[in-house]
Amino acid sequence: xxxxLKRVQPPVFPVENVIIPxxxxxxxxNGIPVFMIEAGTEDIMRIEFTFRAGQVKEPLPLVxxxxxxxxxxxxxxxxxxxxxxxxxxxxxxxNQYAEKDxxxxxxxxxxxxxxxxxEFSHEILFSPAFPEAELEAxxxxxxxxxxxxxxxxxxxxxxxFFESIFGKLHPYGYQINEHDFEKINPAILTDxxxxxxxxxxxxxxxxxxxxxxxxxxxxxxxxxxxxAAREAxxxxxxxxSADQKKIHVSKSGAVQTAIRIGSKTINKxxxxxxxxxxxxxxxxxxxxxxxxxxxxxxxxxxxxxSSSLSSLDQSGYKIISTEVGQKYYQQTIDEIxxxxxxxxxxxxxxxxxxxxxxxxxxxxVRMFDGPFALAESFKSVWEFGLDxxxxxxxxxxxxxxxxxxxxxxxxxxxxxxxxxxxxVGSE
Numbered sequence: 001x002x003x004x005l006k007r008v009q010p011p012v013f014p015v016e017n018v019i020i021p022x023x024x025x026x027x028x029x030n031g032i033p034v035f036m037i038e039a040g041t042e043d044i045m046r047i048e049f050t051f052r053a054g055q056v057k058e059p060l061p062l063v064x065x066x067x068x069x070x071x072x073x074x075x076x077x078x079x080x081x082x083x084x085x086x087x088x089x090x091x092x093x094x095n096q097y098a099e100k101d102x103x104x105x106x107x108x109x110x111x112x113x114x115x116x117x118x119e120f121s122h123e124i125l126f127s128p129a130f131p132e133a134e135l136e137a138x139x140x141x142x143x144x145x146x147x148x149x150x151x152x153x154x155x156x157x158x159x160x161f162f163e164s165i166f167g168k169l170h171p172y173g174y175q176i177n178e179h180d181f182e183k184i185n186p187a188i189l190t191d192x193x194x195x196x197x198x199x200x201x202x203x204x205x206x207x208x209x210x211x212x213x214x215x216x217x218x219x220x221x222x223x224x225x226x227x228a229a230r231e232a233x234x235x236x237x238x239x240x241s242a243d244q245k246k247i248h249v250s251k252s253g254a255v256q257t258a259i260r261i262g263s264k265t266i267n268k269x270x271x272x273x274x275x276x277x278x279x280x281x282x283x284x285x286x287x288x289x290x291x292x293x294x295x296x297x298x299x300x301x302x303x304x305x306s307s308s309l310s311s312l313d314q315s316g317y318k319i320i321s322t323e324v325g326q327k328y329y330q331q332t333i334d335e336i337x338x339x340x341x342x343x344x345x346x347x348x349x350x351x352x353x354x355x356x357x358x359x360x361x362x363x364x365v366r367m368f369d370g371p372f373a374l375a376e377s378f379k380s381v382w383e384f385g386l387d388x389x390x391x392x393x394x395x396x397x398x399x400x401x402x403x404x405x406x407x408x409x410x411x412x413x414x415x416x417x418x419x420x421x422x423x424v425g426s427e
Contacts, residue, residue: 046371130189268386285308
């Protein structure tokens, strides 16, 4: 009976056109930029307040992330407990984030509660109290997290990787130590907050079923008062990659060895970036990639291995990541370099390119699936000074890239002499 059953692969329909809703751009009365993406059928809104207040701006390690985490730990009007009760009462979900370049908050709410959301968000963003007791408790908790994470090879590997490619003095690259947790106090946070959580440094991104009074209410809460001139960017710290290309960190008793291989590279502003995204997918960017097939499926050295390409404001980076048994780590590294050499010297077969095209086309569709995804995708290009033309270029490149271009990109951007190799594990 089973012999008579045929397994037929479902048809694959390539993505021909991606229609991306444009964000409505406007400015509040005082000049704060606002972007609105009307989408979705449910009465739900996503409201993000983003600031150029990330790690790259901090005067000391931990300042940017701690300042952001403390925003909801009490204001001049409400305690932390009172704020959380109010947010819960109105069904408002608050997400706080501090990244390498940007920081801010995102709120998810029912559209009918827009006025309360803007009232509470303004209080959280512009009236934090930075209470000493809550700050002390937070720093003790963060120190415990830090000490636990110091025992994990993957965390040590990524920290040393960033230090290697961006330099130990640059905010993208410097590592945190235990003494950094002792240096954070309310005065430092207040100063950082006053400089970077300001109207001139801010933008608002809203998506979902937008309440008709949103613009009016935004102006009421955020549009008053004049905005001072934007502070000149401080680019005094250069990115200086380490001279040593191979770094091993000994971690006694580690069962696995973490491997990170890569380097700094171009970001989304560069015209080669879309093609490099395709190359990254071929190498290790999806489950059927070459690294997965070789090192996981054929060799069985690891449960998973991946490559990725990321953009930062001042740079970008590519990285290959995996954890393997200690006895297999050198063989794994050798196979990684072998796969890169193959891409540099042998054309990728058309059937493999077709699979990658289909995979990446599906990912493009996912990036614009729903109002919240639309907001994330908009932000990811807007913060680089780009617009939806970036995605149009990416779609075009996915559909038209040929094997010879992939080979050329591999030779240009994966020069083995430029790659950093960081390993963490037992000797």
